[in-house]
Amino acid sequence: MLATTEYGKVTQIKMCRYPDFNPGGTVSAYLVDSLLIDSGSAHTAEELTDFLKDKDVKTVVNTHHHEDHIAANALLKERFGVELLAHPLAVNKINQPATLYPYQEEVWGYPITSQVKEIGDSVTTQHFRFQVVHTPGHDRDHICLFEPTNGWLFTGDLFVSTRPIAIRPMDDVWQIIADLKKVKALKPQFLFPAPGNVRTDPVPVLERTIQYLEDLAQKVTELHNKGLSPAEIVKQIFGNESIIAELTQQQFSSLNLVKSLLKTG
Numbered sequence: 392m393l394a395t396t397e398y399g400k401v402t403q404i405k406m407c408r409y410p411d412f413n414p415g416g417t418v419s420a421y422l423v424d425s426l427l428i429d430s431g432s433a434h435t436a437e438e439l440t441d442f443l444k445d446k447d448v449k450t451v452v453n454t455h456h457h458e459d460h461i462a463a464n465a466l467l468k469e470r471f472g473v474e475l476l477a478h479p480l481a482v483n484k485i486n487q488p489a490t491l492y493p494y495q496e497e498v499w500g501y502p503i504t505s506q507v508k509e510i511g512d513s514v515t516t517q518h519f520r521f522q523v524v525h526t527p528g529h530d531r532d533h534i535c536l537f538e539p540t541n542g543w544l545f546t547g548d549l550f551v552s553t554r555p556i557a558i559r560p561m562d563d564v565w566q567i568i569a570d571l572k573k574v575k576a577l578k579p580q581f582l583f584p585a586p587g588n589v590r591t592d593p594v595p596v597l598e599r600t601i602q603y604l605e606d607l608a609q610k611v612t613e614l615h616n617k618g619l620s621p622a623e624i625v626k627q628i629f630g631n632e633s634i635i636a637e638l639t640q641q642q643f644s645s646l647n648l649v650k651s652l653l654k655t656g
């Protein structure tokens with residue numbers, strides 16, 4: 392399923408395998424001029440490509456290599472001859488077959504590999520110039536795009552919510568905090584995330600998220616210093632793990648969040 396919303400010259404393209412657009416299974420791509428930012432999952436690749444058939448897309452930038460951001464790459468290249476770009480660390484991962492957990496195949500589907508090229512410091516379209524901002528907390532190959540004239544910030548999976556309670560094992564929460572501070576300093580006017588809704592008040596939203604994570608880090612450290620184990624800290628702060636942990640084979644869990652907060656910082 393696909394639903395679009397216009398934000399001035401930016402089109403948000405929400406995509407979900409299911410008609411309910413449930414938050415855990417919905418991801419957005421964004422279209423500005425001839426640039427598409429992310430290409431969604433395998434389950435929606437045909438539908439997205441069909442939607443874009445009269446849109447003159449010339450370039451696709453992947454914010455990172457995850458399967459819900461890259462899976463229409465191959466089809467878009469085949470149909471429209473688009474140029475595919477991603478961070479240098481993402482290139483080999485996107486160009487090779489993915490290894491997925493069962494929940495990922497269920498929700499997103501299996502992506503066809505595609506030949507992406509290394510992105511430079513910026514991407515230029517007919518009317519705009521987008522700065523590439525490396526934000527390696529969510530994954531080492533993650534980037535955001537920032538258009539300074541309009542204050543548009545495209546954040547991929549960097550920003551999920553103001554109060555995240557579960558992360559994946561490869562998320563580095565201290566680096567995520569640093570990334571959130573880095574993009575907040577750009578003073579964006581609009582935040583265009585891959586998960587969830589567009590935010591028209593990005594600076595306070597980013598501030599709240601940073602504050603929440605720093606407060607959480609303090610609580611976790613205090614409990615750790617009292618001798619509690621990571622699992623006991625989870626119980627104390629969050630109660631039990633949410634159902635998401637079970638559904639994702641413990642890939643998204645509060646335990647991962649606590650362990651990541653205990654690593655450095």
Ligand SMILES: [Zn+2]
Nearest residue numbers: 455457529548
């Ligand atoms: Zn991701």
